Amino acid sequence: MKKKALYTMSLLLAVTLLAAACGGNGEGHPASEGNGGEGGSASADAVQLRFWGGVPPESGPQAVVDTWNAAHPDIQVEYIRFVNDESGNTKLDTALLSSNDVPDLYVTYSDANLNRRIDAGMSAPLDELAAGADFDIDAVVGKDNLNVKDDSIYYLPATKTYQTMLINMSALEAAGADVPRAWTWDEFAELARTLNQPGQYGAYFNPGWEPIAYDMSITADPVDVYYGEDGMSTFRSLPSFREGLELQKALIDEQVTYPFAEANMNKLQPQDELLNEKAAMVFTGTYLIRYIKDEQAYPNRDFQVAFAPVPQYEAGTNVNSGGMGDYIMINPKSENKEAAMAFLAWYLEEGNMELVAGGRVPSSKQADMGEVADLLIGDYAKYIDKESLTHLLAADVTFKQFTQTTAQSEIQKAFKEEAEKYFMDAQSIDETIDSLTQRADEAIAAAK
């Protein structure tokens, strides 16, 4: 009968769909053990590790993973790239929360995300694992460079970034000046004014970052610059915030640097400004080297780029607002933590040298900085002043540190927004410091 056939068919359809749905769910659990069989080249019982990072595979990570996989048929690592922005990090968080195909190791880039993930229990304590893998954390990374929480280490940094003032050597020579080896913010402002000329600004600050007052304050107080001893904000108690804002405003008003709105709205990038000779000095980080080496994007250059250290609040110190980065963490849900640690140990000791050419300086204390400089420069010595680069990398330096990050995103946002109003003449410096203090204190209170 027709109706009966219809009924049977619909029932069949429903059953098929249900089966498919259940299959989809059920598949996940055995997958974390069984994936090895599909690995192809690897042997059937090889351990499979998933390593999540934000660097595009072709910029080094794939080479690292390939080298490891060739030497270790029993532990095969797969590199999975996530885009290191807000939605990319949310994707990683979701993957860490799920229970199948979880990342075994992953890289965290910002201090705020680092503390957030450690607090949420998304990272395994590494002390015992490291001991089991015969990896001496202190000898390679240095315990001083790590924030320890509850007597445990939850992450290991793979790289260190130096903030640096990149200077156009031709402009410097034309002005009869030498590359600064140690200098203060006042001396920096002086040089910016000297280098300023029609068609080329003396200095450039990244409009997407906090104002330069942030870096200036770090050179005054390298540890937890946003937080005072009472846990509240420091915009009022640290005079360097006010002085830094006033310095940047003065340079804007004297047209030694870009009008703020223009730089901000056009999202001017340091590499474009420096390499197209629109600014003589740009404040940025060592990772910018990869653009200096890019002849296709920036052709017809006849000048070298020099590297000056971060100007200091008081002469005599060498604080750098860069610091350790690429925090690698092991997922507590990973079923192969030992294998992940073995890979991580190798990565920190030698594997990450593959990333140097792309501009990532290894965190390892044992790395030879002369060799690192050579790798950074590669075949492009005509664009890079090796002497100043080696000096920057080899100098004894104090890095900034954030042991607390309460409401840090909110504070950064407030800092940028209030500074913008000040730079665009919409409020005075006193109002700026007042509203900054108020907004930061409110955000800290709300987060606690």
Add this chain to the structure above:
Amino acid sequence: MKWTEKNRENLAGYLFIMPSVLGFAFFILLPLLFSLALVFTEWDYLRGLDGLSFSGLANLREALQDELVYKSLKNNVLFSVVSVPAAMLIGLVFATALNKFVYLKSLLRTLIFLPYMSSLVAISVVWRVLYHSSEGPINAFLRALGLADPPGWLASPDWALPAIIIMTVWTYIGYAMVLYLAGLQGISRDLYEAADIDGATGLQRFRAITVPLLKPTSFLIAITLIIASFQVFASVQVMTDGGPMQSTTVLALYIYRQAFEFRDMSYGATISWVLFLVIFVVTMIQWRTQKKWQNQF
């Protein structure tokens, strides 16, 4: 209960729509209800469902005191109130002109419709370059015309929102025009001929015949464009990211910022519901007045 023919048929029917209903329930209804639940909780989402804690009306209270919510809402309203009528008016003019003139009709129609079809992000990037305050072509043109101090466009707190509105109108025109062109096909030629015999001028014919007979089309365009314009996000995020000095912040952008930059999912969800309420009220008003509009036919 007896297994009647009717019950059986009903069951078959339900089984057939089940896949779609399940999909709707899991991917739309459930998240919708969850976002409503988030309004009354604080959620540390890294802890999964354990991170949920009841917070009563705290989020709503915060939203009602949040200056940026009001500022975003104000910008949203301004954005819709200007961009929708402007796009409809220009679209109507283009449609009437194209309906009359024969030469290059399809080429022009395609060109005007093209912006609506293109990726909004790509368009926004291009317009950002056009609007460049010192080196952009728009200001170069204005300077060539003798304007000594052209607007700063995206770099100026006063001009950034108008700049985005202008670009949005440009993308909406094609949409309004195509719908109006279709509407114009439905107007009988007889009416125009009769008006001709009575000695009506072109403008009179436009006002007395074209505009009133296009009312249902106008209604459709108005509703769809207002809803779309309240959800404006991509163009603002790409072109100004809410700046300079918060002058272009809109609700959708603020939701994104709270949820994914400050990772406050609960507060983001709260503002989403505020946005929903606004759109809901606007649409209800339009539906009510629609009856009046239709009575005229």
